[in-house]
Amino acid sequence: MTGKSANVTMADVGALAGVTARTVSNVLSNHPSVRPETRDRVLRAVDQLGYRMNTSARGLKTGRTGSITLAIPDLGIDYFNELARRVIVESERHGWSVVIQQTGARRETELDILSGARRQHSDGLIFQPHALGPGDEKHLTGNDRLVILGDRIFNGPVDHVAMANTDAARLATQYLIGRGRTRIAAIGSNPGVSTISAASLRLQGYLQAMQEAGLPTPPERIVVAEEWHLRDGAVAMTHLLRLDERPDAVFCFNDTLAIGALHAAAMNGVRVPDEIAVVGFDNVPAAQYAFPPLTTIEPGTEQIAKMAVDLLAARVNGRTDPPREIFTDSSLVVRRSA
Amino acid sequence: MTGKSANVTMADVGALAGVTARTVSNVLSNHPSVRPETRDRVLRAVDQLGYRMNTSARGLKTGRTGSITLAIPDLGIDYFNELARRVIVESERHGWSVVIQQTGARRETELDILSGARRQHSDGLIFQPHALGPGDEKHLTGNDRLVILGDRIFNGPVDHVAMANTDAARLATQYLIGRGRTRIAAIGSNPGVSTISAASLRLQGYLQAMQEAGLPTPPERIVVAEEWHLRDGAVAMTHLLRLDERPDAVFCFNDTLAIGALHAAAMNGVRVPDEIAVVGFDNVPAAQYAFPPLTTIEPGTEQIAKMAVDLLAARVNGRTDPPREIFTDSSLVVRRSA
DNA sequence: CATCTTTGTTTCATCGATGAAATGCCACGA
DNA sequence: TCGTGGCATTTCATCGATGAAACAAAGATG
Numbered sequence: 001m002t003g004k005s006a007n008v009t010m011a012d013v014g015a016l017a018g019v020t021a022r023t024v025s026n027v028l029s030n031h032p033s034v035r036p037e038t039r040d041r042v043l044r045a046v047d048q049l050g051y052r053m054n055t056s057a058r059g060l061k062t063g064r065t066g067s068i069t070l071a072i073p074d075l076g077i078d079y080f081n082e083l084a085r086r087v088i089v090e091s092e093r094h095g096w097s098v099v100i101q102q103t104g105a106r107r108e109t110e111l112d113i114l115s116g117a118r119r120q121h122s123d124g125l126i127f128q129p130h131a132l133g134p135g136d137e138k139h140l141t142g143n144d145r146l147v148i149l150g151d152r153i154f155n156g157p158v159d160h161v162a163m164a165n166t167d168a169a170r171l172a173t174q175y176l177i178g179r180g181r182t183r184i185a186a187i188g189s190n191p192g193v194s195t196i197s198a199a200s201l202r203l204q205g206y207l208q209a210m211q212e213a214g215l216p217t218p219p220e221r222i223v224v225a226e227e228w229h230l231r232d233g234a235v236a237m238t239h240l241l242r243l244d245e246r247p248d249a250v251f252c253f254n255d256t257l258a259i260g261a262l263h264a265a266a267m268n269g270v271r272v273p274d275e276i277a278v279v280g281f282d283n284v285p286a287a288q289y290a291f292p293p294l295t296t297i298e299p300g301t302e303q304i305a306k307m308a309v310d311l312l313a314a315r316v317n318g319r320t321d322p323p324r325e326i327f328t329d330s331s332l333v334v335r336r337s338a
Numbered sequence: 339m340t341g342k343s344a345n346v347t348m349a350d351v352g353a354l355a356g357v358t359a360r361t362v363s364n365v366l367s368n369h370p371s372v373r374p375e376t377r378d379r380v381l382r383a384v385d386q387l388g389y390r391m392n393t394s395a396r397g398l399k400t401g402r403t404g405s406i407t408l409a410i411p412d413l414g415i416d417y418f419n420e421l422a423r424r425v426i427v428e429s430e431r432h433g434w435s436v437v438i439q440q441t442g443a444r445r446e447t448e449l450d451i452l453s454g455a456r457r458q459h460s461d462g463l464i465f466q467p468h469a470l471g472p473g474d475e476k477h478l479t480g481n482d483r484l485v486i487l488g489d490r491i492f493n494g495p496v497d498h499v500a501m502a503n504t505d506a507a508r509l510a511t512q513y514l515i516g517r518g519r520t521r522i523a524a525i526g527s528n529p530g531v532s533t534i535s536a537a538s539l540r541l542q543g544y545l546q547a548m549q550e551a552g553l554p555t556p557p558e559r560i561v562v563a564e565e566w567h568l569r570d571g572a573v574a575m576t577h578l579l580r581l582d583e584r585p586d587a588v589f590c591f592n593d594t595l596a597i598g599a600l601h602a603a604a605m606n607g608v609r610v611p612d613e614i615a616v617v618g619f620d621n622v623p624a625a626q627y628a629f630p631p632l633t634t635i636e637p638g639t640e641q642i643a644k645m646a647v648d649l650l651a652a653r654v655n656g657r658t659d660p661p662r663e664i665f666t667d668s669s670l671v672v673r674r675s676a
Numbered sequence: 677c678a679t680c681t682t683t684g685t686t687t688c689a690t691c692g693a694t695g696a697a698a699t700g701c702c703a704c705g706a
Numbered sequence: 707t708c709g710t711g712g713c714a715t716t717t718c719a720t721c722g723a724t725g726a727a728a729c730a731a732a733g734a735t736g
Contacts, residue, residue, distance in 0.1 A: 007691095007692095009691095009692055009693085010692070010693065010694095011692080011693095019715075019716090020715070020716055020717085021692080021693075021694095021716095022693090022694075022715075022716060022717080023714085023715060023716080024693095025693060025694060026714090026715080029694090032713095033712090033713055033714055033715085034714070034715085035713090035714065035715090038714080038715085050479065050480045052454045052459065052480075053459070053692090053693080054398070054459055054691085054692050054693070055394075055397075055403070055458055055459035055693095056393075056394045056395075056396075056397030056398040056403060056459060056691085056692080056693095057394075057398050057691070057692035057693045057694090057721090058394075058692080058693055058694075059393075059394030059397070059398075059693090059721095060392070060394040060395050060397075060398050060691090060692080060693075060694095060720095060721050060722065060723090061692085061693050061694045061695080061720075061721050062693085062694070062695095062721085063721080065393070065394060066458060067405075067437060067458055069435075074423070075413075075419050075420075075422055075423040075426070076419070076420065076423050076623065081413050081414070081419035081422075082413075082414065084413055084419075084438070085412070085413040085414050085440065088413070088438060088439075088440055089440070097407075097437045097439070097457075097458045098437065098438060099405060099435045099436065099437050099438075100422070100426060100436060100437075100438055101426075101435070102423065102426055102427070116390045119435075120393055120404060120405055120435045121390065121391070121392055121393035121394060141388065142388045142390075229623075230623060230624065230626070230627040231627075234627060259624070259627060260627050262629070263627040263628070263629055263631075266629040266630075267629070285414065285567075285568060286568065286597070286624065288568070289568040289569075289572060289597060289598055289601040290601070291600070291601055291604040291605070291629055292604075293601075345721095345722095347721095347722055347723085348722070348723065348724095349722080349723095357685075357686090358685070358686055358687085359722080359723075359724095360685075360686065360687080360723090360724075361684085361685060361686080362723095363723060363724060364684090364685080367724090370683095371682090371683055371684055371685085372684070372685090373683085373684065373685090376684080376685085391722090391723080392721085392722050392723070393723095394721085394722080394723095395691090395721070395722035395723045395724090396722080396723055396724075397691095397723090398690095398691050398692065398693090398721090398722080398723075398724095399690075399691050399722085399723050399724045399725080400691085400723085400724070400725095401691080
């Protein structure tokens with residue numbers, strides 16, 4: 001029987017149950033020494049009044065808010081919503097709610113996140129920067145409970161959970177080379193961002209593999225795509241298909257680009273993988289249901305989410321050893337697009 | 339110059355600036371009567387100490403937390419992450435952060451959301467229920483600042499923002515009929531959920547259109563899919579393609595199912611739309627980049643997000659008129675899959 | 677020049693839950 | 707019988723920001 005829960009406090013509940021607010025608190029936080037009979041009485045009163053804990057009050061006293069912030073570029077990118085999904089699930093184990101902030105990959109907004117301007121007072125921050133990079137370490141000050149995701153952007157004293165971008169990109173490219181492809185293009189380069197961003201690291205992996213195999217990488221085959229949306233993949237692929245010397249394979253820096261690229265290929269009647277092979281990166285759920293199913297890099301998203309949340313939890317619980325840098329295992333998932 | 343922001347309070351900032359905590363508060367909340375010179379001094383002190391407002395304390399005093407909760411079944415479904423993306427953007431205008439809760443479409447979890455057990459004390463709730471339905475109105479008690487999305491599930495006194503599910507589904511089906519299709523199947527039915535859930539309403543629209551046209555709807559052409567994930571769409575389509583009397587069109591109850599279905603068609607060498615036409619529902623970004631591009635219902639997601647947030651804001655700001663029920667405009671987006 | 681406004685700042689109490697410590701009660705052993 | 711210790715509950719102060727109202731100083735008004 002739940003009543004109007006206007007402004008019911010622990011004191012109100014206590015009054016009804018014949019105890020003090022403090023005892024109500026004890027009951028609700030499972031303090032060991034509460035008589036079972038009292039516990040029942042209090043819980044009944046809680047129910048009757050429709051009492052809900054005021055998290056602001058608790059937060060003020062305890063210094064914990066019970067929520068963490070996840071800051072990512074854009075929920076519209078499959079990889080990020082998959083990541084968000086998993087971070088939320090993992091956070092539940094620690095009793096945390098998750099506030100999601102979209103930075104739009106804008107430097108200004110990313111700075112706001114670090115400074116706290118655009119962030120609720122939360123117990124911690126899991127942050128995948130995009131526009132920030134080395135040299136921005138000074139903006140980290142005051143963010144002790146922070147885990148950086150994705151790129152090893154900062155040298156400062158921060159925990160990092162990263163995928164092995166370069167190695168995985170090299171692996172993907174090597175696979176294409178091993179299949180006999182020679183004119184291998186890349187989609188997703190972005191000269192505007194830092195040299196340790198995902199875009200740059202994946203490009204490096206691609207270049208390494210090509211160089212090791214003695215294959216050429218003419219500039220027109222390395223297509224810039226700033227946004228990594230479906231649309232950008234399609235545009236890039238259309239461009240590649242129009243080249244005089246058409247590539248026989250494309251390595252896309254994420255699956256979203258790859259799916260856009262597959263679309264462009266199909267629209268132009270170009271057969272994949274016969275005429276052009278396509279490899280992606282991220283292994284998002286949609287990759288498996290693309291046509292043809294997308295060969296891609298599995299970066300260990302689940303592992304990333306879990307590690308990030310656990311690492312943050314450890315920090316919040318007072319772990320003070322030096323910041324760690326964790327690389328997840330990645331692997332190539334071979335499907336039919338390459 | 340940002341320093342260790344351990345536990346800096348307004349009082350500390352005030353001490354440095356030579357004013358009271360109250361004046362600091364005035365500065366930070368843009369109170370009109372503060373001398374410019376004082377304002378500068380305070381802001382400098384804020385910067386110097388790396389002060390960050392304690393939102394718990396503010397929340398305790400003002401009764402506002404500055405965040406709202408968005409409860410949806412699963413961020414893994416394209417429609418929902420698109421919705422989340424937009425809700426976050428709209429909420430920014432009102433200065434709200436958004437906490438996202440995934441219910442997994444589980445009744446138990448949905449009840450926890452309403453009761454507040456699984457929800458931070460937030461300024462309001464935008465909730466798309468799935469397993470709850472008529473008869474569960476009693477669980478609404480105590481949730482005054484609430485906007486229900488999607489299905490007109492409750493008769494109780496709550497604001498609703500809904501799409502015209504039945505009408506839109508009828509429209510989609512009528513379009514297929516108008517293109518000369520007669521053996522039209524449906525994917526996404528779910529007998530387990532309430533009669534006013536999206537699944538049921540869309541099925542009704544489909545059935546209405548078929549009946550009006552005098553077309554048969556044998557049970558084997560109405561495929562159950564409880565989850566509405568890519569996988570379910572693929573499985574359902576595979577099933578349909580194996581029928582003795584193969585359908586010449588499919589209406590999928592969402593785009594994710596439709597994209598899964600397209601995949602199954604392609605894997606079986608069945609040409610779309612020549613051999614079988616496919617229509618989806620939701621017009622998610624991926625629909626446009628499916629192959630062939632997906633004909634689908636545009637349900638006005640942007641409008642839904644905006645209305646929901648604005649309606650909630652109005653309630654929070656004390657609007658007290660009777661709850662409203664808003665239906666968004668939907669339309670058919672014709673592409674090449676049908 | 678005394679009074680009334682306006683402007684800028686301060687004082688004080690308060691929001692609701694919890695940490696620390698005190699209290700009352702009962703059981704138990706010597 | 708008295709002390710000792712454990713259990714259950716209470717008392718009290720406190721976290722940090724803000725609403726209400728008081729206050730001081732500077733201008734406006736007659």
